[in-house]
Amino acid sequence: MPDAAPVQYVRLPGRGLARKGLSFVAASRSSCRLWLGDDHLLQVESMGGYSEGYKRFYFRDIQVFYLHRTRSWFVNNIVLGLLTVLFLLFAWVVGETGGTITLGVIAGLFGFFMVVNLLRGPTCRCFLKTAVHLEELPSLRRRRNAEKVLARLQPLIEAAQGAAAAETIAPQYQALLASAHALAATPGQITRLADPAVSVYRGRSHQWLFITLLVAAVPELLNIFLPCSPVVFLEMIVSGILAVTLIASLVKQQQTDLKPAVRLVTWITAAAVAISYIVGYVVMFLITAGGHNTDGTQWGYIRGVAELRPLETTWFLVILSVTAAVHVLLGVTGLLFLQQHWREKEIAA
Protein backbone atom coordinates (compact mmCIF):
# COMPACT_ATOMS: atom_id res chain seq x y z
CA MET A 1 0.00 0.00 0.00
CA PRO A 2 1.57 3.31 -0.98
CA ASP A 3 1.86 5.71 1.92
CA ALA A 4 3.88 8.85 2.14
CA ALA A 5 6.48 9.38 4.88
CA PRO A 6 4.97 9.89 8.35
CA VAL A 7 3.64 13.38 8.85
CA GLN A 8 5.72 15.53 11.16
CA TYR A 9 3.27 17.22 13.47
CA VAL A 10 3.88 20.44 15.37
CA ARG A 11 1.84 21.10 18.50
CA LEU A 12 -0.36 24.19 18.51
CA PRO A 13 -1.20 26.12 21.68
CA GLY A 14 -4.32 25.31 23.70
CA ARG A 15 -5.93 22.33 25.34
CA GLY A 16 -9.59 21.85 26.12
CA LEU A 17 -12.25 19.37 27.06
CA ALA A 18 -14.82 18.23 24.53
CA ARG A 19 -18.24 17.36 25.91
CA LYS A 20 -19.94 14.33 24.48
CA GLY A 21 -23.34 12.80 24.94
CA LEU A 22 -26.15 14.86 26.42
CA SER A 23 -26.18 18.58 25.81
CA PHE A 24 -26.69 19.86 29.37
CA VAL A 25 -24.79 17.25 31.33
CA ALA A 26 -21.81 15.80 29.50
CA ALA A 27 -21.86 12.01 29.37
CA SER A 28 -18.13 11.91 28.77
CA ARG A 29 -15.31 14.32 28.27
CA SER A 30 -12.19 14.00 26.20
CA SER A 31 -9.14 16.19 26.21
CA CYS A 32 -8.41 17.85 22.85
CA ARG A 33 -5.24 19.28 21.37
CA LEU A 34 -4.43 20.63 17.93
CA TRP A 35 -1.43 19.64 15.85
CA LEU A 36 -0.24 21.13 12.62
CA GLY A 37 0.54 18.70 9.80
CA ASP A 38 2.03 19.41 6.37
CA ASP A 39 -1.31 19.87 4.64
CA HIS A 40 -3.84 19.54 7.43
CA LEU A 41 -4.80 20.42 10.95
CA LEU A 42 -5.10 17.43 13.27
CA GLN A 43 -7.35 17.40 16.32
CA VAL A 44 -6.32 14.73 18.81
CA GLU A 45 -9.01 13.71 21.29
CA SER A 46 -7.57 11.78 24.18
CA MET A 47 -10.16 9.47 25.72
CA GLY A 48 -9.10 8.89 29.31
CA GLY A 49 -5.47 8.99 28.17
CA TYR A 50 -5.57 5.38 26.95
CA SER A 51 -6.87 5.88 23.45
CA GLU A 52 -6.76 8.71 20.95
CA GLY A 53 -9.21 9.78 18.26
CA TYR A 54 -8.09 11.86 15.29
CA LYS A 55 -9.90 14.40 13.16
CA ARG A 56 -8.14 15.88 10.15
CA PHE A 57 -9.08 19.19 8.57
CA TYR A 58 -7.27 19.59 5.26
CA PHE A 59 -6.23 23.15 4.46
CA ARG A 60 -7.80 22.92 1.02
CA ASP A 61 -11.20 22.06 2.57
CA ILE A 62 -11.41 24.72 5.27
CA GLN A 63 -14.01 27.29 4.27
CA VAL A 64 -14.41 29.45 7.36
CA PHE A 65 -12.65 29.85 10.70
CA TYR A 66 -14.87 31.53 13.31
CA LEU A 67 -13.87 32.99 16.64
CA HIS A 68 -16.75 33.88 18.92
CA ARG A 69 -16.11 35.87 22.09
CA THR A 70 -17.67 34.49 25.30
CA ARG A 71 -18.13 35.89 28.79
CA SER A 72 -16.94 32.80 30.67
CA TRP A 73 -13.70 34.48 31.74
CA PHE A 74 -15.51 37.40 33.32
CA VAL A 75 -18.23 35.25 34.91
CA ASN A 76 -15.72 32.73 36.29
CA ASN A 77 -13.62 35.53 37.78
CA ILE A 78 -16.66 37.03 39.49
CA VAL A 79 -17.86 33.66 40.84
CA LEU A 80 -14.39 32.60 42.02
CA GLY A 81 -13.74 36.05 43.48
CA LEU A 82 -17.04 35.98 45.40
CA LEU A 83 -16.34 32.48 46.72
CA THR A 84 -12.83 33.54 47.79
CA VAL A 85 -14.17 36.56 49.66
CA LEU A 86 -17.00 34.52 51.19
CA PHE A 87 -14.68 31.82 52.53
CA LEU A 88 -12.18 34.42 53.74
CA LEU A 89 -15.04 36.06 55.62
CA PHE A 90 -16.05 32.72 57.13
CA ALA A 91 -12.42 31.99 58.04
CA TRP A 92 -12.07 35.37 59.72
CA VAL A 93 -15.25 35.06 61.80
CA VAL A 94 -15.26 31.37 62.71
CA GLY A 95 -12.90 31.99 65.66
CA GLU A 96 -11.49 28.48 65.86
CA THR A 97 -7.97 27.68 64.67
CA GLY A 98 -8.86 24.43 62.87
CA GLY A 99 -11.88 25.99 61.16
CA THR A 100 -9.94 29.13 60.22
CA ILE A 101 -7.18 27.06 58.61
CA THR A 102 -9.64 24.81 56.73
CA LEU A 103 -11.73 27.71 55.46
CA GLY A 104 -8.58 29.70 54.69
CA VAL A 105 -7.24 26.81 52.58
CA ILE A 106 -10.57 26.60 50.70
CA ALA A 107 -10.48 30.39 50.15
CA GLY A 108 -6.88 30.07 48.98
CA LEU A 109 -7.85 27.36 46.48
CA PHE A 110 -10.64 29.50 45.03
CA GLY A 111 -8.24 32.47 44.94
CA PHE A 112 -5.61 30.35 43.17
CA PHE A 113 -8.13 29.23 40.53
CA MET A 114 -9.20 32.84 40.06
CA VAL A 115 -5.59 33.95 39.50
CA VAL A 116 -5.03 31.06 37.05
CA ASN A 117 -8.20 32.01 35.19
CA LEU A 118 -7.14 35.68 35.17
CA LEU A 119 -3.73 34.83 33.76
CA ARG A 120 -5.08 32.50 31.09
CA GLY A 121 -6.94 35.45 29.61
CA PRO A 122 -10.34 36.09 28.00
CA THR A 123 -12.35 33.24 26.55
CA CYS A 124 -13.85 32.48 23.19
CA ARG A 125 -15.21 29.59 21.15
CA CYS A 126 -13.66 28.56 17.91
CA PHE A 127 -15.40 26.87 14.99
CA LEU A 128 -14.12 25.52 11.73
CA LYS A 129 -16.41 25.10 8.74
CA THR A 130 -15.90 22.78 5.81
CA ALA A 131 -18.29 21.90 2.99
CA VAL A 132 -19.83 19.13 5.08
CA HIS A 133 -19.68 20.19 8.70
CA LEU A 134 -19.17 22.85 11.32
CA GLU A 135 -16.77 21.65 14.00
CA GLU A 136 -15.97 23.29 17.29
CA LEU A 137 -12.30 23.22 18.30
CA PRO A 138 -12.44 22.74 22.10
CA SER A 139 -8.72 23.38 22.55
CA LEU A 140 -9.12 26.98 21.44
CA ARG A 141 -11.24 28.38 24.26
CA ARG A 142 -8.82 31.21 25.13
CA ARG A 143 -8.71 34.22 22.86
CA ARG A 144 -4.93 34.50 23.03
CA ASN A 145 -4.43 30.91 21.82
CA ALA A 146 -7.18 31.13 19.21
CA GLU A 147 -5.72 34.30 17.69
CA LYS A 148 -2.24 32.76 17.64
CA VAL A 149 -3.53 29.64 15.87
CA LEU A 150 -5.57 31.68 13.39
CA ALA A 151 -2.51 33.82 12.58
CA ARG A 152 -0.50 30.66 12.00
CA LEU A 153 -3.14 28.85 9.95
CA GLN A 154 -4.30 31.69 7.72
CA PRO A 155 -1.16 31.80 5.50
CA LEU A 156 -1.10 28.00 5.25
CA ILE A 157 -4.75 27.80 4.18
CA GLU A 158 -4.24 30.66 1.74
CA ALA A 159 -1.20 28.88 0.33
CA ALA A 160 -3.38 25.80 -0.25
CA GLN A 161 -6.40 27.66 -1.65
CA GLY A 162 -5.15 31.04 -2.82
CA ALA A 163 -5.52 34.33 -1.02
CA ALA A 164 -9.02 35.60 -0.32
CA ALA A 165 -9.08 39.22 -1.52
CA ALA A 166 -11.83 41.38 -0.03
CA GLU A 167 -12.88 42.75 -3.45
CA THR A 168 -13.47 39.23 -4.81
CA ILE A 169 -15.07 37.81 -1.69
CA ALA A 170 -17.83 40.43 -1.37
CA PRO A 171 -19.47 39.86 -4.81
CA GLN A 172 -19.05 36.08 -4.51
CA TYR A 173 -20.69 36.14 -1.10
CA GLN A 174 -23.54 38.31 -2.40
CA ALA A 175 -24.13 35.70 -5.08
CA LEU A 176 -24.08 32.97 -2.43
CA LEU A 177 -26.61 34.88 -0.31
CA ALA A 178 -28.83 35.37 -3.35
CA SER A 179 -28.70 31.67 -4.25
CA ALA A 180 -29.54 30.73 -0.66
CA HIS A 181 -32.38 33.32 -0.60
CA ALA A 182 -30.87 34.94 2.50
CA LEU A 183 -30.11 38.49 3.54
CA ALA A 184 -27.20 39.58 5.67
CA ALA A 185 -28.36 40.75 9.10
CA THR A 186 -28.45 44.46 9.80
CA PRO A 187 -29.42 46.03 13.15
CA GLY A 188 -33.05 46.38 12.02
CA GLN A 189 -33.41 43.21 10.03
CA ILE A 190 -32.16 39.83 11.20
CA THR A 191 -32.21 36.68 9.09
CA ARG A 192 -31.36 33.50 10.91
CA LEU A 193 -30.26 30.15 9.60
CA ALA A 194 -32.23 27.13 10.73
CA ASP A 195 -30.19 25.06 13.12
CA PRO A 196 -30.64 21.33 12.35
CA ALA A 197 -29.71 20.45 15.93
CA VAL A 198 -32.68 22.41 17.32
CA SER A 199 -35.83 20.52 18.32
CA VAL A 200 -39.36 21.74 19.05
CA TYR A 201 -39.87 22.82 22.67
CA ARG A 202 -42.46 20.70 24.40
CA GLY A 203 -43.50 20.52 28.01
CA ARG A 204 -44.61 22.87 30.75
CA SER A 205 -41.49 23.10 32.90
CA HIS A 206 -41.03 26.83 32.20
CA GLN A 207 -44.66 27.52 33.05
CA TRP A 208 -44.19 25.72 36.37
CA LEU A 209 -40.97 27.64 36.96
CA PHE A 210 -42.55 31.06 36.47
CA ILE A 211 -45.63 30.12 38.53
CA THR A 212 -43.33 28.87 41.31
CA LEU A 213 -41.49 32.22 41.17
CA LEU A 214 -44.78 34.03 41.77
CA VAL A 215 -45.73 31.60 44.55
CA ALA A 216 -42.28 32.04 46.14
CA ALA A 217 -42.97 35.73 46.60
CA VAL A 218 -45.97 34.95 48.88
CA PRO A 219 -44.11 33.44 51.89
CA GLU A 220 -41.40 36.11 51.46
CA LEU A 221 -43.99 38.87 51.81
CA LEU A 222 -45.72 36.97 54.63
CA ASN A 223 -42.38 36.74 56.41
CA ILE A 224 -42.19 40.53 56.46
CA PHE A 225 -45.54 41.02 58.17
CA LEU A 226 -46.07 37.70 59.95
CA PRO A 227 -42.64 36.36 60.81
CA CYS A 228 -42.98 32.90 62.32
CA SER A 229 -41.39 29.47 61.96
CA PRO A 230 -44.11 27.92 59.70
CA VAL A 231 -43.77 30.80 57.22
CA VAL A 232 -39.97 30.42 57.12
CA PHE A 233 -40.42 26.66 56.71
CA LEU A 234 -42.88 27.24 53.84
CA GLU A 235 -40.40 29.66 52.26
CA MET A 236 -37.71 26.98 52.35
CA ILE A 237 -40.03 24.35 50.82
CA VAL A 238 -41.00 26.71 47.96
CA SER A 239 -37.34 27.57 47.47
CA GLY A 240 -36.56 23.86 47.07
CA ILE A 241 -39.39 23.43 44.53
CA LEU A 242 -38.07 26.50 42.71
CA ALA A 243 -34.61 24.93 42.45
CA VAL A 244 -36.09 21.69 41.04
CA THR A 245 -38.27 23.46 38.44
CA LEU A 246 -35.33 25.69 37.50
CA ILE A 247 -33.02 22.73 36.85
CA ALA A 248 -35.79 20.99 34.85
CA SER A 249 -36.34 24.14 32.76
CA LEU A 250 -32.63 24.62 32.08
CA VAL A 251 -32.38 21.02 30.90
CA LYS A 252 -35.56 21.18 28.81
CA GLN A 253 -34.67 24.41 27.00
CA GLN A 254 -31.35 23.10 25.65
CA GLN A 255 -31.23 22.89 21.84
CA THR A 256 -34.90 23.78 21.42
CA ASP A 257 -36.71 26.49 19.48
CA LEU A 258 -37.89 28.14 22.70
CA LYS A 259 -37.98 31.93 22.39
CA PRO A 260 -34.57 33.41 23.36
CA ALA A 261 -36.29 35.84 25.73
CA VAL A 262 -37.76 32.93 27.76
CA ARG A 263 -34.34 31.31 27.95
CA LEU A 264 -32.80 34.57 29.05
CA VAL A 265 -35.37 34.95 31.84
CA THR A 266 -34.63 31.36 32.89
CA TRP A 267 -30.89 32.06 33.05
CA ILE A 268 -31.49 35.30 34.97
CA THR A 269 -33.65 33.26 37.36
CA ALA A 270 -30.76 30.81 37.77
CA ALA A 271 -28.43 33.70 38.60
CA ALA A 272 -30.99 35.17 41.02
CA VAL A 273 -31.49 31.81 42.75
CA ALA A 274 -27.71 31.33 43.01
CA ILE A 275 -27.34 34.79 44.58
CA SER A 276 -30.25 34.13 46.94
CA TYR A 277 -28.57 30.89 48.09
CA ILE A 278 -25.33 32.78 48.78
CA VAL A 279 -27.30 35.48 50.62
CA GLY A 280 -29.04 32.69 52.55
CA TYR A 281 -25.65 31.41 53.74
CA VAL A 282 -24.64 34.91 54.76
CA VAL A 283 -27.92 35.31 56.71
CA MET A 284 -27.32 31.96 58.40
CA PHE A 285 -23.84 33.09 59.29
CA LEU A 286 -25.14 36.41 60.66
CA ILE A 287 -27.78 34.62 62.71
CA THR A 288 -25.14 32.31 64.19
CA ALA A 289 -22.74 35.17 64.82
CA GLY A 290 -25.56 37.36 66.21
CA GLY A 291 -25.97 35.19 69.29
CA HIS A 292 -29.17 33.40 68.28
CA ASN A 293 -29.27 29.90 69.67
CA THR A 294 -29.65 27.80 66.49
CA ASP A 295 -28.33 24.62 68.20
CA GLY A 296 -26.74 23.76 64.86
CA THR A 297 -29.90 22.21 63.37
CA GLN A 298 -32.08 23.24 60.43
CA TRP A 299 -35.02 23.73 62.78
CA GLY A 300 -32.85 26.00 64.98
CA TYR A 301 -31.95 28.05 61.90
CA ILE A 302 -35.66 28.37 60.97
CA ARG A 303 -36.41 29.62 64.47
CA GLY A 304 -33.46 32.03 64.21
CA VAL A 305 -34.78 33.51 60.95
CA ALA A 306 -38.29 33.79 62.40
CA GLU A 307 -36.90 35.73 65.35
CA LEU A 308 -35.27 38.33 63.08
CA ARG A 309 -38.48 40.45 62.78
CA PRO A 310 -37.94 42.13 59.36
CA LEU A 311 -39.90 45.25 60.33
CA GLU A 312 -37.33 45.83 63.08
CA THR A 313 -34.25 44.57 61.16
CA THR A 314 -33.68 46.86 58.18
CA TRP A 315 -31.12 44.72 56.29
CA PHE A 316 -33.38 41.65 56.49
CA LEU A 317 -36.38 43.71 55.36
CA VAL A 318 -34.36 44.88 52.33
CA ILE A 319 -33.30 41.31 51.48
CA LEU A 320 -36.88 39.98 51.70
CA SER A 321 -38.41 42.88 49.76
CA VAL A 322 -35.82 42.73 46.99
CA THR A 323 -36.10 38.92 46.71
CA ALA A 324 -39.90 39.07 46.53
CA ALA A 325 -39.78 41.87 43.94
CA VAL A 326 -37.24 40.01 41.79
CA HIS A 327 -39.32 36.80 41.97
CA VAL A 328 -42.53 38.60 40.97
CA LEU A 329 -40.76 40.48 38.18
CA LEU A 330 -39.12 37.35 36.76
CA GLY A 331 -42.30 35.30 37.13
CA VAL A 332 -44.50 37.83 35.35
CA THR A 333 -41.93 38.55 32.61
CA GLY A 334 -41.33 34.86 32.05
CA LEU A 335 -45.04 34.05 31.79
CA LEU A 336 -45.60 36.92 29.35
CA PHE A 337 -42.72 35.82 27.11
CA LEU A 338 -43.87 32.22 27.32
CA GLN A 339 -47.40 33.21 26.29
CA GLN A 340 -45.89 35.18 23.40
CA HIS A 341 -43.87 32.10 22.38
CA TRP A 342 -46.97 29.91 22.32
CA ARG A 343 -48.93 32.53 20.37
CA GLU A 344 -46.17 32.77 17.77
CA LYS A 345 -46.11 28.96 17.51
CA GLU A 346 -49.88 28.89 17.00
CA ILE A 347 -49.65 31.51 14.25
CA ALA A 348 -46.78 29.64 12.59
CA ALA A 349 -48.78 26.41 12.74
Next chain:
Amino acid sequence: MPAIAQPIACPKCKAVLGAEFFNQPVWLPCPSCASGLRVAVFPALFREEKTVAAERIMTEGEASCFYHPEKKAAVVCESCGRFVCALCDMDFNGQHLCPACLESGGKKGKIAKLQNTRTRHDRIAIALAVLPMLIFYFTIVSAPAALFYSIWHWKSPGSIVPNWRRLNLVIAIIIASLEITGWVVFFTWLAIKK
Protein backbone atom coordinates in the same frame (compact mmCIF):
# COMPACT_ATOMS: atom_id res chain seq x y z
CA MET B 1 -26.25 20.09 -9.62
CA PRO B 2 -23.61 21.48 -7.27
CA ALA B 3 -24.73 22.00 -3.67
CA ILE B 4 -25.24 25.61 -2.59
CA ALA B 5 -22.96 26.62 0.26
CA GLN B 6 -24.73 27.90 3.37
CA PRO B 7 -24.38 31.62 4.19
CA ILE B 8 -22.07 32.45 7.09
CA ALA B 9 -23.98 32.85 10.33
CA CYS B 10 -23.10 33.88 13.87
CA PRO B 11 -22.33 30.63 15.73
CA LYS B 12 -24.30 31.85 18.74
CA CYS B 13 -27.53 33.32 17.35
CA LYS B 14 -27.38 31.98 13.76
CA ALA B 15 -27.95 35.49 12.31
CA VAL B 16 -26.65 35.65 8.74
CA LEU B 17 -23.54 37.82 8.57
CA GLY B 18 -22.53 40.26 5.84
CA ALA B 19 -19.23 40.27 3.92
CA GLU B 20 -18.00 43.24 5.99
CA PHE B 21 -17.31 40.76 8.84
CA PHE B 22 -14.86 38.68 6.84
CA ASN B 23 -11.09 38.65 7.32
CA GLN B 24 -11.03 41.66 9.61
CA PRO B 25 -8.08 41.98 12.00
CA VAL B 26 -10.41 43.15 14.81
CA TRP B 27 -13.39 41.69 16.67
CA LEU B 28 -16.73 42.98 15.39
CA PRO B 29 -20.08 42.74 17.22
CA CYS B 30 -22.75 40.47 15.75
CA PRO B 31 -25.65 42.67 14.51
CA SER B 32 -28.12 40.41 16.34
CA CYS B 33 -26.60 39.20 19.63
CA ALA B 34 -23.71 41.73 19.83
CA SER B 35 -21.20 39.04 20.78
CA GLY B 36 -17.69 39.68 19.41
CA LEU B 37 -16.82 37.82 16.23
CA ARG B 38 -13.81 37.24 14.02
CA VAL B 39 -14.52 35.41 10.78
CA ALA B 40 -11.79 34.26 8.43
CA VAL B 41 -13.25 33.22 5.08
CA PHE B 42 -11.30 31.24 2.50
CA PRO B 43 -11.91 30.66 -1.23
CA ALA B 44 -13.06 27.06 -0.58
CA LEU B 45 -16.41 28.56 0.51
CA PHE B 46 -17.12 29.61 -3.06
CA ARG B 47 -15.63 26.58 -4.75
CA GLU B 48 -18.15 24.47 -6.62
CA GLU B 49 -17.61 20.77 -6.09
CA LYS B 50 -17.30 19.01 -9.43
CA THR B 51 -19.34 15.89 -10.00
CA VAL B 52 -17.59 13.26 -12.05
CA ALA B 53 -19.25 10.93 -14.48
CA ALA B 54 -17.47 7.89 -15.82
CA GLU B 55 -17.37 7.66 -19.61
CA ARG B 56 -18.81 4.61 -21.38
CA ILE B 57 -16.58 2.47 -23.60
CA MET B 58 -17.12 3.61 -27.17
CA THR B 59 -14.71 1.45 -29.17
CA GLU B 60 -13.64 -2.14 -28.72
CA GLY B 61 -10.20 -2.63 -27.18
CA GLU B 62 -10.43 0.36 -24.85
CA ALA B 63 -9.28 -0.38 -21.29
CA SER B 64 -12.22 -0.81 -18.95
CA CYS B 65 -12.69 -0.25 -15.24
CA PHE B 66 -12.04 -3.28 -13.03
CA TYR B 67 -15.25 -2.66 -11.07
CA HIS B 68 -17.42 -1.36 -13.94
CA PRO B 69 -16.52 -3.29 -17.14
CA GLU B 70 -18.80 -1.08 -19.22
CA LYS B 71 -16.96 2.10 -18.14
CA LYS B 72 -13.79 3.48 -19.64
CA ALA B 73 -10.65 3.26 -17.43
CA ALA B 74 -9.39 6.67 -16.42
CA VAL B 75 -6.48 5.98 -14.05
CA VAL B 76 -4.45 3.13 -12.59
CA CYS B 77 -4.73 2.43 -8.85
CA GLU B 78 -1.35 3.30 -7.38
CA SER B 79 -1.66 0.50 -4.85
CA CYS B 80 -2.91 -2.58 -6.72
CA GLY B 81 -2.41 -1.47 -10.32
CA ARG B 82 -6.00 -2.10 -11.34
CA PHE B 83 -7.60 0.10 -14.00
CA VAL B 84 -10.40 2.19 -12.56
CA CYS B 85 -12.94 4.58 -14.08
CA ALA B 86 -13.36 8.23 -13.07
CA LEU B 87 -16.11 7.19 -10.64
CA CYS B 88 -13.92 4.66 -8.81
CA ASP B 89 -10.86 6.91 -8.80
CA MET B 90 -10.33 7.97 -5.18
CA ASP B 91 -8.06 10.98 -5.11
CA PHE B 92 -6.56 10.66 -1.69
CA ASN B 93 -3.97 13.26 -0.85
CA GLY B 94 -2.63 13.30 -4.42
CA GLN B 95 -2.69 9.50 -4.73
CA HIS B 96 -5.09 7.69 -7.02
CA LEU B 97 -6.49 4.63 -5.27
CA CYS B 98 -9.33 2.25 -5.99
CA PRO B 99 -12.14 1.98 -3.37
CA ALA B 100 -10.97 -1.47 -2.18
CA CYS B 101 -7.40 -0.29 -1.53
CA LEU B 102 -8.64 2.81 0.22
CA GLU B 103 -10.90 0.74 2.47
CA SER B 104 -8.26 -1.88 3.30
CA GLY B 105 -5.67 0.87 3.82
CA GLY B 106 -7.88 2.48 6.43
CA LYS B 107 -8.90 -0.76 8.13
CA LYS B 108 -5.44 -2.31 8.28
CA GLY B 109 -3.80 0.95 9.25
CA LYS B 110 -1.55 1.00 6.20
CA ILE B 111 -2.53 4.56 5.30
CA ALA B 112 -1.60 6.66 8.30
CA LYS B 113 -3.79 9.56 7.20
CA LEU B 114 -6.90 7.38 7.32
CA GLN B 115 -6.34 6.26 10.89
CA ASN B 116 -8.96 7.67 13.23
CA THR B 117 -8.07 5.97 16.49
CA ARG B 118 -5.01 4.61 18.19
CA THR B 119 -4.62 2.85 21.53
CA ARG B 120 -1.96 4.28 23.85
CA HIS B 121 -0.39 0.98 24.92
CA ASP B 122 2.45 2.85 26.64
CA ARG B 123 0.03 4.62 28.99
CA ILE B 124 -1.88 1.41 29.65
CA ALA B 125 1.43 -0.27 30.57
CA ILE B 126 2.35 2.59 32.90
CA ALA B 127 -1.09 2.48 34.53
CA LEU B 128 -0.83 -1.28 34.93
CA ALA B 129 2.54 -0.89 36.62
CA VAL B 130 1.78 2.13 38.82
CA LEU B 131 -1.91 2.19 39.82
CA PRO B 132 -2.00 -1.23 41.60
CA MET B 133 0.72 0.09 43.93
CA LEU B 134 -2.10 1.87 45.81
CA ILE B 135 -3.12 -1.58 47.08
CA PHE B 136 0.27 -3.16 46.76
CA TYR B 137 -0.92 -6.78 47.09
CA PHE B 138 -2.29 -6.48 43.57
CA THR B 139 1.19 -5.91 42.19
CA ILE B 140 1.91 -9.64 42.57
CA VAL B 141 -0.39 -10.10 39.56
CA SER B 142 -0.20 -6.70 37.87
CA ALA B 143 3.61 -6.41 37.75
CA PRO B 144 4.14 -9.50 35.54
CA ALA B 145 1.11 -8.39 33.50
CA ALA B 146 2.62 -4.90 33.01
CA LEU B 147 5.97 -6.41 32.05
CA PHE B 148 4.35 -8.78 29.57
CA TYR B 149 2.12 -6.01 28.14
CA SER B 150 5.07 -3.63 27.69
CA ILE B 151 7.15 -6.21 25.85
CA TRP B 152 4.18 -7.44 23.79
CA HIS B 153 3.40 -3.90 22.61
CA TRP B 154 7.01 -2.80 22.19
CA LYS B 155 6.53 -2.55 18.43
CA SER B 156 2.81 -1.71 18.35
CA PRO B 157 2.10 1.68 16.81
CA GLY B 158 1.59 4.48 19.30
CA SER B 159 0.13 7.91 18.91
CA ILE B 160 0.58 9.48 15.47
CA VAL B 161 1.76 12.71 17.09
CA PRO B 162 5.15 13.04 18.83
CA ASN B 163 5.05 11.36 22.23
CA TRP B 164 7.15 9.49 24.80
CA ARG B 165 5.92 6.01 23.86
CA ARG B 166 9.20 4.11 24.15
CA LEU B 167 10.25 6.00 27.27
CA ASN B 168 6.88 5.21 28.88
CA LEU B 169 7.29 1.52 28.03
CA VAL B 170 10.81 1.52 29.48
CA ILE B 171 9.51 3.18 32.68
CA ALA B 172 6.69 0.60 32.89
CA ILE B 173 9.22 -2.24 32.42
CA ILE B 174 11.53 -0.80 35.11
CA ILE B 175 8.69 -0.32 37.62
CA ALA B 176 7.22 -3.76 36.90
CA SER B 177 10.70 -5.34 37.21
CA LEU B 178 11.28 -3.60 40.54
CA GLU B 179 7.91 -4.83 41.82
CA ILE B 180 8.69 -8.39 40.72
CA THR B 181 12.12 -8.14 42.34
CA GLY B 182 10.47 -6.92 45.53
CA TRP B 183 8.15 -9.91 45.60
CA VAL B 184 11.02 -12.32 44.84
CA VAL B 185 13.05 -10.82 47.69
CA PHE B 186 10.03 -11.01 50.00
CA PHE B 187 9.31 -14.69 49.24
CA THR B 188 13.03 -15.56 49.50
CA TRP B 189 13.16 -13.85 52.88
CA LEU B 190 10.07 -15.81 53.97
CA ALA B 191 11.63 -19.07 52.82
CA ILE B 192 14.93 -18.34 54.61
CA LYS B 193 13.10 -17.28 57.75
CA LYS B 194 11.25 -20.62 57.92
